[in-house]
Amino acid sequence: MSISSQTTLFSLYHYRSCPFCAYTRSAMKHIDIEVEERDIARNPAYRAELINGGGRAQVPCLRIESKGKVRWLYESQDIVNYLQRHAAQTADHNQTL
Numbered sequence: 869m870s871i872s873s874q875t876t877l878f879s880l881y882h883y884r885s886c887p888f889c890a891y892t893r894s895a896m897k898h899i900d901i902e903v904e905e906r907d908i909a910r911n912p913a914y915r916a917e918l919i920n921g922g923g924r925a926q927v928p929c930l931r932i933e934s935k936g937k938v939r940w941l942y943e944s945q946d947i948v949n950y951l952q953r954h955a956a957q958t959a960d961h962n963q964t965l
Contacts, residue, residue, distance in 0.1 A: 876934040876954065878902070880947075881918045882927045883909035888944040889928045895948040899955050903930070 882889035908915035922940035
C-alpha cells in the first residue's frame with residue numbers, strides 16, 4: 869500500500885470565541901497534526917459546508933476524509949481522542965517502514 873493511499877485529510881470547522889473549539893485547537897498543537905482550520909463565523913461557505921455535510925452547525929466538528937469517504941466528527945473530546953489515536957497509529961506505521 870502506498871503512502872498516498874493512506875493519506876487522511878482533516879478540516880476543523882470552528883469559530884474563534886468558542887471555548888470548546890479553543891480546547892480542540894490547543895490539543896491539535898500538542899498532537900502536532902496537520903488540520904486545516906475553517907472558521908464558520910468568518911466564512912459563510914464553511915458554515916454551509918458544515919451543515920450540508922455534517923447535518924448541523926455545531927462546532928467544533930472535524931471533517932475526516934480518507935479513502936474517498938468523508939466522516940464528520942462532533943464533540944471536542946471525541947475529536948481530540950480521535951486525533952491522538954490517529955497520530956499514534958501513524959507514528960507506529962512510520963516506525964515499521
